[in-house]
Amino acid sequence: MAARRVLKAVLVDLSGTLHIEDSAVPGSQEALKRLRSAPVAIRFVTNTTKESKRDLLERLKTLEFDIAEDEIFTSLTAARNLLEQKQVRPLLLVDNNALQDFRGIPTNDPNAVVVGLAPEHFNYQMMNKAFRLILDGAPLIAIHKARYYKRKDGLALGPGPFVTGLEYATDTKATVVGKPETTFFLEALSGTGCKPEETVMIGDDCRDDVGGAQNAGMLGILVKTGKYRAADEDKINPAPYLICESFPQAVDHILQHLL
Amino acid sequence: MLQLQAAGRAVRAMAEWAKQLAGIKGVVLDISGVLYDGGGEGGGVPIPGSIEAVEKIKASGLKLRFCTNETQATRGKFVAKLQRLGFNILVNEVTAPAPAACRILKERNLRPHLLIHDDLVPEFDQLDKANPNCVVIGDAADNFSYKNLNEAFRVLIGLENPILISLGRGRYYKETDGLKLDVGVYMKALEYACDVQAEVVGKPAKMFFQSALAEMEVEPQQAIMIGDDIVNDVGGAQQCGMRALQVRTGKYRPCDEQHPEVKADGYVNNLAEAVDIIVKQLHK
CATH class of the missing domain: 3.40.50.1000 (HAD superfamily/HAD-like)
Structure with missing residues (x-):
C-alpha cells in the first residue's frame, strides 16, 4: 500500500451506481463528463445475467450517458472469455x-x-x-x-x-466469473495498461463492488444509492476506502484528491 | 487353472472383511440400487440375485431391516411395488424418512409446507398444513421446478426462525435411464439461499439408523449395513457404530473405493455375494 501510485483507471458499477432501473442517479451524466476530462481510463463493470451488452448500452444511451460499447465489461463477457480460453x-x-x-x-x-x-x-x-x-x-x-x-x-x-x-x-x-472475483476486476483492466494499485472502483454493493475491488488491490468507494442499506460498510474488513452519498461526490473526490 | 486362481484371489479378498463378522446378529439393507434399479416400465427391475438374497437372510435367522431414503411414494405403495417385483418384504420391516418426519412434526407442533413428490403427499395427510411454519423437502423429482422451489424459499425467508427439514441428503441416484439429482441438491440450494442449516431425517442421520436398530433390537456393533451409497449408507452406518459394505451396483462408481473420507469395511459385487459370505460365516 505504501507504494500506491497515481490514479490511472476508474471502474464504475452501472445498476445502482449510475442508474436505478430506468432513471439516472441525479447529476451522474455531468459527473461522468467531468471524470472524462481527467487523464484516467474508465471501464464500466457489471454483474449482469439477463441483459446483453447491447441492452445495457441502449439503456445508458437513453439516459444520456456518454459510454462506448468497448468500455463495458460484464460478467457475461468474462464468461465468454473463459469459454474461449478453455476452448469448450x-x-x-x-x-x-x-x-x-x-x-x-x-x-x-x-x-x-x-x-x-x-x-x-x-x-x-x-x-x-x-x-x-x-x-x-x-x-x-x-x-x-x-x-x-x-x-x-x-x-x-x-x-x-x-x-x-x-x-x-x-x-x-x-x-x-463475475464480481467479487479478483480475476473479474483484473480482466476488466486488461487493455487499459493500468495496474490494480492505480485503480479505484465505485459501486453500491459493499461486498461485490468494494470488497471485491479492494481484495484485487484497488481502492473501493461505496456509494449510498441503489441497493445500499445502512451499515452495509460494516460488512467488509478492511472497510471501504471511502463512502460517498452518490456517484457525483465520488467523482469530485477523485478529481480533488487522487490525481 | 486360471479360473481357480481367480476364484482363490476372490476368496482371499473376501476374507478380509468376512473375518470381522463374528457377533453379527442383524443386517440392514438399503433398497434402491441394492435390491432393484428404479425407473422405467413397472417402476424398476430387480438386481440379479437380490430376491433370493433377501430370502436367504430371512432363512438364516439373522434379523433384517430395510432402511431407505425413498420419498417418491408412501411406504405402503413402495413396499407393494417391491412385492410385485418379487421381494419378500413387509411394510413394518421398512424404516423410511416420511413416517419419521411425521412423528417429529407432530412432536414439535410444526405445520409443514411440502416440497415433495405427489405420491408421498398422503403420508402427511394427518398434519395441519395451514399457515406453515417450516418446510419439508423430499425427493420431489419433476416437482423440483423453479416455481415450486421459489415457493418453499419464500416460506422460509418469511419465517423469523426458518426450519428446513430434509428427507435425506443424497446427491443423486440411478434410474434405468441414467443418474438423477436427489433431494440433497435442493436442500443445499435452499440452505444457501436462506442461510439456514437443514435438519436431515433419513440416512446418514444417526437417529435414523438408531431407530432402525431399535426396531431390530440389536446393538450397532452387532449389525451390518449394505448399501450402494458410500457416504449416506456406508459412512452413516459407520458413524453409528455399525459395520458397512458397499455393493458395486446401483449408483456405485469405481472412484467410491478411493473416497477421501469414507472407507467401507468391504466392497462386494452385489447383494447376493455379500449375503453368501455373511451366511457362510454364520455357520462356521
Whole structure:
C-alpha cells in the first residue's frame, strides 16, 4: 500500500451506481463528463445475467450517458472469455436475452456448463442434464452466485442456490466469473495498461463492488444509492476506502484528491 | 487353472472383511440400487440375485431391516411395488424418512409446507398444513421446478426462525435411464439461499439408523449395513457404530473405493455375494 501510485483507471458499477432501473442517479451524466476530462481510463463493470451488452448500452444511451460499447465489461463477457480460453462448448443456462453475448461460441455436444439467472431453465430435466455433464468432467462456470433478487412480485431465487446444488451433487467447485472475483476486476483492466494499485472502483454493493475491488488491490468507494442499506460498510474488513452519498461526490473526490 | 486362481484371489479378498463378522446378529439393507434399479416400465427391475438374497437372510435367522431414503411414494405403495417385483418384504420391516418426519412434526407442533413428490403427499395427510411454519423437502423429482422451489424459499425467508427439514441428503441416484439429482441438491440450494442449516431425517442421520436398530433390537456393533451409497449408507452406518459394505451396483462408481473420507469395511459385487459370505460365516 505504501507504494500506491497515481490514479490511472476508474471502474464504475452501472445498476445502482449510475442508474436505478430506468432513471439516472441525479447529476451522474455531468459527473461522468467531468471524470472524462481527467487523464484516467474508465471501464464500466457489471454483474449482469439477463441483459446483453447491447441492452445495457441502449439503456445508458437513453439516459444520456456518454459510454462506448468497448468500455463495458460484464460478467457475461468474462464468461465468454473463459469459454474461449478453455476452448469448450457450453450448455448455456442463461436468459434468452443474454444469448447474443455468446454468439459464435459452439454449443453442439456440450462439454461445459454455464449458469446465469435463468428461471426458465432451472427445471428438473435441465438440472439433471447439467449435472450429468459436470459429473463427466465438464467445468461448471457461474456468472455469479447471488442468493436471490427482488422481483415485482417479491423475492426470487438467484443463480447461486442452483450453482451450490450442482456443486454439492458433483463434489466440484464452480468457477465464478463475475464480481467479487479478483480475476473479474483484473480482466476488466486488461487493455487499459493500468495496474490494480492505480485503480479505484465505485459501486453500491459493499461486498461485490468494494470488497471485491479492494481484495484485487484497488481502492473501493461505496456509494449510498441503489441497493445500499445502512451499515452495509460494516460488512467488509478492511472497510471501504471511502463512502460517498452518490456517484457525483465520488467523482469530485477523485478529481480533488487522487490525481 | 486360471479360473481357480481367480476364484482363490476372490476368496482371499473376501476374507478380509468376512473375518470381522463374528457377533453379527442383524443386517440392514438399503433398497434402491441394492435390491432393484428404479425407473422405467413397472417402476424398476430387480438386481440379479437380490430376491433370493433377501430370502436367504430371512432363512438364516439373522434379523433384517430395510432402511431407505425413498420419498417418491408412501411406504405402503413402495413396499407393494417391491412385492410385485418379487421381494419378500413387509411394510413394518421398512424404516423410511416420511413416517419419521411425521412423528417429529407432530412432536414439535410444526405445520409443514411440502416440497415433495405427489405420491408421498398422503403420508402427511394427518398434519395441519395451514399457515406453515417450516418446510419439508423430499425427493420431489419433476416437482423440483423453479416455481415450486421459489415457493418453499419464500416460506422460509418469511419465517423469523426458518426450519428446513430434509428427507435425506443424497446427491443423486440411478434410474434405468441414467443418474438423477436427489433431494440433497435442493436442500443445499435452499440452505444457501436462506442461510439456514437443514435438519436431515433419513440416512446418514444417526437417529435414523438408531431407530432402525431399535426396531431390530440389536446393538450397532452387532449389525451390518449394505448399501450402494458410500457416504449416506456406508459412512452413516459407520458413524453409528455399525459395520458397512458397499455393493458395486446401483449408483456405485469405481472412484467410491478411493473416497477421501469414507472407507467401507468391504466392497462386494452385489447383494447376493455379500449375503453368501455373511451366511457362510454364520455357520462356521
